[in-house]
Amino acid sequence: MSDDTLMTGQAAGADDAAAAAAGADDAAKAGAAPADDQQAAAAPADDKGAAAEAAAKGGEDAGKDGKAAEKPAGAPDSYEFKAPDGVTLDDAVVGAFAEVAKDLNLPQEQAQKVIDKIAPVLATQATERLQAARTEWVENAKADKEFGGDKLEENLGVAKKALETFATPELRTLLEDSGLGDHPDVIRLFFRVGKAISEDGVVSGKPGTSAPQSIAQRMYPNMNP
Numbered sequence: 001m002s003d004d005t006l007m008t009g010q011a012a013g014a015d016d017a018a019a020a021a022a023g024a025d026d027a028a029k030a031g032a033a034p035a036d037d038q039q040a041a042a043a044p045a046d047d048k049g050a051a052a053e054a055a056a057k058g059g060e061d062a063g064k065d066g067k068a069a070e071k072p073a074g075a076p077d078s079y080e081f082k083a084p085d086g087v088t089l090d091d092a093v094v095g096a097f098a099e100v101a102k103d104l105n106l107p108q109e110q111a112q113k114v115i116d117k118i119a120p121v122l123a124t125q126a127t128e129r130l131q132a133a134r135t136e137w138v139e140n141a142k143a144d145k146e147f148g149g150d151k152l153e154e155n156l157g158v159a160k161k162a163l164e165t166f167a168t169p170e171l172r173t174l175l176e177d178s179g180l181g182d183h184p185d186v187i188r189l190f191f192r193v194g195k196a197i198s199e200d201g202v203v204s205g206k207p208g209t210s211a212p213q214s215i216a217q218r219m220y221p222n223m224n225p
């Protein structure tokens with residue numbers, strides 16, 4: 001082996017050593033880079049976890065808000081009920097129902113639904129009871145010993161005359177709408193008044209002579225001096 005060869009071999013060895021050292025340094029740097037990359041990759045992962053936690057919390061809050069929104073409102077300070085079509089609400093009945101609805105904490109809408117369902121039924125029952133009572137009054141009036149029987153029509157004419165003479169339009173409407181005009185005692189009252197009118201004396205108008213009192217004067221002395 002020649003010196004040139006040895007020298008060349010030594011130089012080549014030195015070059016190989018230098019190349020190996022450089023490779024090791026590069027490898028070390030290359031090894032450090034992935035660690036930094038791992039930290040950089042870890043940071044977004046932490047951010048994603050925080051974001052997921054915040055989203056979950058937001059979902060819980062939204063759920064609570066949703067439940068609060070779905071919770072029905074309680075009873076109002078005062079109810080304002082609307083009568084169903086064709087029905088007149090009785091103030092006393094409405095007042096009693098409002099107290100119960102408030103105790104049950106019913107919202108306005110739910111309480112109104114109860115009124116809408118119950119009021120027509122109560123009105124129908126009241127009408128049926130009144131009609132049944134009115135039918136019974138008419139039958140009793142026809143058989144009444146004082147004004148009924150064969151002279152019923154004649155005696156009803158006497159009662160009607162008194163009714164037209166003394167009853168106000170409001171009273172006549174009440175007797176008709178309520179059916180009380182068919183009650184035997186109401187007919188009896190106006191029949192007796194009518195008889196008293198027909199039996200009343202005529203006012204003479206002579207000085208010093210006290211005229212007989214009319215039925216109106218006897219019934220309302222303070223209003224007819």
